[in-house]
Amino acid sequence: MKLILLGAPGAGKxxxxxxxxDKLGIPAVSTGNILRAAIKNETEMGLKAKSFIDSxxxxxxxxxxxxxxxxxxxxxxxxxxxLDGVPRTLAQAEALEEMGVEIDCAVDIEVSDEVxxxxxxxxxxxxxxxxxxxxxxxxxxxxxxxDRCGGKLIIRKDDEPATIQExxxxxxxxxxxxxxxxxxxxxxxxxxxxxxxxxxxAKVMAGLEAVSK
Numbered sequence: 001m002k003l004i005l006l007g008a009p010g011a012g013k014x015x016x017x018x019x020x021x022d023k024l025g026i027p028a029v030s031t032g033n034i035l036r037a038a039i040k041n042e043t044e045m046g047l048k049a050k051s052f053i054d055s056x057x058x059x060x061x062x063x064x065x066x067x068x069x070x071x072x073x074x075x076x077x078x079x080x081x082x083l084d085g086v087p088r089t090l091a092q093a094e095a096l097e098e099m100g101v102e103i104d105c106a107v108d109i110e111v112s113d114e115v116x117x118x119x120x121x122x123x124x125x126x127x128x129x130x131x132x133x134x135x136x137x138x139x140x141x142x143x144x145x146x147d148r149c150g151g152k153l154i155i156r157k158d159d160e161p162a163t164i165q166e167x168x169x170x171x172x173x174x175x176x177x178x179x180x181x182x183x184x185x186x187x188x189x190x191x192x193x194x195x196x197x198x199x200x201x202a203k204v205m206a207g208l209e210a211v212s213k
Contacts, residue, residue: 001080002102006178007109008171010116011193017082019201027076031085034071065095089174093181105211106182107204109193113168120164124153
């Protein structure tokens, strides 16, 4: 299956992508990884992307979509894929269609802003070894101290409340319209993303099985 995962930052897209890839035997195609690989391998599109990055400009949608199309033509994507990090805007979704990239289903993992705030603002990372914790779901034995190495636990910039609110605002403005875009095409699967990870995965897989019939 050719899939897109939609949802706000912190909705659990990465976690579900890992499980779906494993269960369906398809790769997760990450925009960031593809860009880095294309630049490293000095492909035509990679060099084009590098010229924008080096000048401090954003890489245009047309270049990103071309790089993705190159990646999707590789052998491991022939049985399907999950797009990770694209499309993020209506313009990117339309560009994918224009370039002939077909999508079977867009899975929208629905989580309220309140739960997103709770999930992300509770995350802690060890400043020394990088171990991850959460004040509610995976607390350290001693507050703000890493169980593994005794390092100080910190809040990443991305997980500060003001940053989370800004990321949610960007999501609602730019990415949320994709839900209606794929609904109109009859390709939207909406899943409640609040609850246990295994339960959410079960809902996603049941939905995808129904779509594939």
